[in-house]
Amino acid sequence: MRFVDEYRDPVAARRVLERIRELADPDRHYKLMEVCGGHTHTIYRHGIEHVLPQNVELVHGPGCPVCVIPMGRIDDAIALAETPGVIFTSFGDMMRVPGSHGSLLEAKARGADVRFVYSPLDALQLAVENPDREVVFFAVGFETTAPSTAVTLVTAREDGVANFSVFSNHVTIVPPIKAILDSPDLRLDGFLGPGHVSTVVGNHPYRFVARDYGKPLVTAGFEPLDILQAVAMLLAQLREGRCEVENQYTRIVRDEGNPRALRFLAEVFELRPHFEWRGLGFIAQSALKLREEFAPWDAELRFAVPGVRVADPKACQCGEVLKGVLKPWECKVFGTACTPETPIGTCMVSSEGACAAYYSFGRLHREAAVTLGRVTG
Amino acid sequence: MCLGIPGQLVELCADNDQLARVEIAGVRRVINIGLLEDEVLAPGDWVLIHVGFAMSKIDEDEAAMALASLQLMGSGLDDEMRMLRGTTP
Numbered sequence: 001m002r003f004v005d006e007y008r009d010p011v012a013a014r015r016v017l018e019r020i021r022e023l024a025d026p027d028r029h030y031k032l033m034e035v036c037g038g039h040t041h042t043i044y045r046h047g048i049e050h051v052l053p054q055n056v057e058l059v060h061g062p063g064c065p066v067c068v069i070p071m072g073r074i075d076d077a078i079a080l081a082e083t084p085g086v087i088f089t090s091f092g093d094m095m096r097v098p099g100s101h102g103s104l105l106e107a108k109a110r111g112a113d114v115r116f117v118y119s120p121l122d123a124l125q126l127a128v129e130n131p132d133r134e135v136v137f138f139a140v141g142f143e144t145t146a147p148s149t150a151v152t153l154v155t156a157r158e159d160g161v162a163n164f165s166v167f168s169n170h171v172t173i174v175p176p177i178k179a180i181l182d183s184p185d186l187r188l189d190g191f192l193g194p195g196h197v198s199t200v201v202g203n204h205p206y207r208f209v210a211r212d213y214g215k216p217l218v219t220a221g222f223e224p225l226d227i228l229q230a231v232a233m234l235l236a237q238l239r240e241g242r243c244e245v246e247n248q249y250t251r252i253v254r255d256e257g258n259p260r261a262l263r264f265l266a267e268v269f270e271l272r273p274h275f276e277w278r279g280l281g282f283i284a285q286s287a288l289k290l291r292e293e294f295a296p297w298d299a300e301l302r303f304a305v306p307g308v309r310v311a312d313p314k315a316c317q318c319g320e321v322l323k324g325v326l327k328p329w330e331c332k333v334f335g336t337a338c339t340p341e342t343p344i345g346t347c348m349v350s351s352e353g354a355c356a357a358y359y360s361f362g363r364l365h366r367e368a369a370v371t372l373g374r375v376t377g
Numbered sequence: 378m379c380l381g382i383p384g385q386l387v388e389l390c391a392d393n394d395q396l397a398r399v400e401i402a403g404v405r406r407v408i409n410i411g412l413l414e415d416e417v418l419a420p421g422d423w424v425l426i427h428v429g430f431a432m433s434k435i436d437e438d439e440a441a442m443a444l445a446s447l448q449l450m451g452s453g454l455d456d457e458m459r460m461l462r463g464t465t466p
Binding site for chain 1: 429
């Protein structure tokens with residue numbers, strides 16, 4: 001475990017923290033957004049926000065694929081699941097997300113044939129094994145996940161599997177970053193770029209952040225030391241008046257991404273004109289639909305999907321949490337009406353959701369920090 | 378959902394060059410390796426796996442680190458492993 005120890009080494013962490021303290025201008029408050037839910041998880045799990053100087057604030061972003069799916073799409077998924085003859089397949093973390101009439105799990109309890117799958121290929125296999133049923137796969141996720149759906153669709157076409165289709169809710173990472181940069185709600189100083197999405201898309205798509213918005217972005221890994229190093233790299237850029245896209249996670253992420261995965265994406269998907277994001281509203285060209293060549297496998301064309309827009313419950317403030325405007329503990333229902341057992345909003349469902357991560361780990365660190373007088377209230 | 382789980386290659390499937398058998402935290406299953414371009418894979422190699430697809434070739438140290446992180450995540454890894462076991466083809 002040499003490498004693990006290296007990335008958990010308290011001495012190394014202290015050195016980076018010292019560097020962060022040197023770089024941070026005490027007269028300035030820094031707001032850095034971690035785009036990816038995986039980073040949010042690491043930050044709360046290890047109490048990173050409380051070891052940083054108080055004027056270096058980490059703000060959670062929209063990069064939790066479960067969290068950003070709006071309620072109307074959950075209702076659509078449930079309508080598909082309740083269509084006679086359909087076996088509806090989904091990743092586990094989508095099962096508990098509440099729609100306006102309950103979750104997929106509740107639809108299953110009412111008798112719909114809803115099944116967990118680990119991979120879209122498992123859903124395709126189910127279709128092969130059940131030729132008299134229609135198997136629909138609930139595709140969610142950013143560019144990390146979308147290539148897997150693309151390969152599965154290409155395989156379905158090659159193998160002539162006609163009773164398989166995909167309900168695509170794949171989204172892309174750049175438009176929400178742009179939406180947040182355009183939003184007047186939040187003044188950000190820089191971004192921690194998403195690690196795993198970038199293995200597919202590379203670092204080039206983020207250039208506009210530096211070029212057009214004058215903000216630095218550093219693609220970061222998921223270890224505590226990765227996050228600290230990326231924060232130091234951002235502060236160094238700000239200190240030196242530089243504004244660039246840098247890569248902290250070079251051991252996994254290449255600047256050009258994964259060309260083969262990108263080719264699969266281009267072959268199977270095209271951009272939707274609009275897609276609704278929870279909390280961010282409709283964002284142009286921010287999601288993926290199947291190309292016309294794959295229409296026979298497009299669940300939205302093959303089945304009646306209500307496609308009704310549903311407003312979030314009034315009490316739910318996931319939208320503000322996803323935009324980084326609110327911290328989880330500032331939401332009115334956090335930890336009271338909304339818990340991981342009985343979630344009202346998506347951010348409390350997924351382990352990458354800021355609220356679930358904070359509920360599990362962060363509040364303990366925060367309570368300790370408040371007690372020690374590191375933060376107030 | 379965006380988790381990457383490290384797995385070690387056990388064998389490449391003889392009848393389909395897109396597939397390989399891997400061992401992930403003690404569970405064996407077939408994964409798709411079609412997204413790895415220009416990577417030469419051999420038994421014993423480590424890959425980062427996401428929803429049944431190898432996303433990157435990694436070294437043993439990175440694999441150990443990713444697994445240690447996932448173990449700390451608790452329910453995140455449990456869910457992922459349950460999915461994996463539940464649907465082993």
